[in-house]
Amino acid sequence: MSRIDPEDYAPLAPEFEQGLIASIRAAPFPAFLGLEKEAVRRDYARMRLRYRPELNQPAGIVHGGAIASLIDTAVVGAVLSAYTPETMPKTIVTIDMHVHYLNAAREVDLICHAAVRRRGRQIVFLEAEVIDDDGRDIAHGELSYMIVAAT
Numbered sequence: 668m669s670r671i672d673p674e675d676y677a678p679l680a681p682e683f684e685q686g687l688i689a690s691i692r693a694a695p696f697p698a699f700l701g702l703e704k705e706a707v708r709r710d711y712a713r714m715r716l717r718y719r720p721e722l723n724q725p726a727g728i729v730h731g732g733a734i735a736s737l738i739d740t741a742v743v744g745a746v747l748s749a750y751t752p753e754t755m756p757k758t759i760v761t762i763d764m765h766v767h768y769l770n771a772a773r774e775v776d777l778i779c780h781a782a783v784r785r786r787g788r789q790i791v792f793l794e795a796e797v798i799d800d801d802g803r804d805i806a807h808g809e810l811s812y813m814i815v816a817a818t
Contacts, residue, residue: 671780676711710783712744738776738808741779758816
């Protein structure tokens with residue numbers, strides 16, 4: 668079970684949350700993988716990766732690259748949640764990512780809870796927990812994102 672609890676994070680205005688979710692859904696790579704942004708709160712985001720056999724590696728488990736992509740994409744909502752439409756950065760990039768794979772995922776949806784650990788002026792430090800539908804730990808991620816171009 669994820670240790671990142673969405674209730675620990677303040678809700679966003681509904682129209683701003685829906686706008687963030689829509690903008691992340693519009694990105695080509697997350698759409699290709701089938702990633703679904705489910706919720707965004709201040710410094711928190713939740714995303715789902717629905718299981719498809721095409722995501723498996725030869726041993727029949729979900730490929731680590733798909734899990735890493737879930738983590739790397741889920742944190743975007745948490746990063747962007749601190750801005751307003753007027754101050755939204757134009758470019759953010761991953762500058763560091765560590766993924767610890769804890770259990771194999773077989774034919775299950777995966778849910779990623781992502782949260783900001785520390786927010787600086789240009790660098791945001793994040794953590795992410797990936798669990799399966801049964802709440803079993805699948806992976807843990809630690810990431811750093813850089814705000815490259817602000818408005």
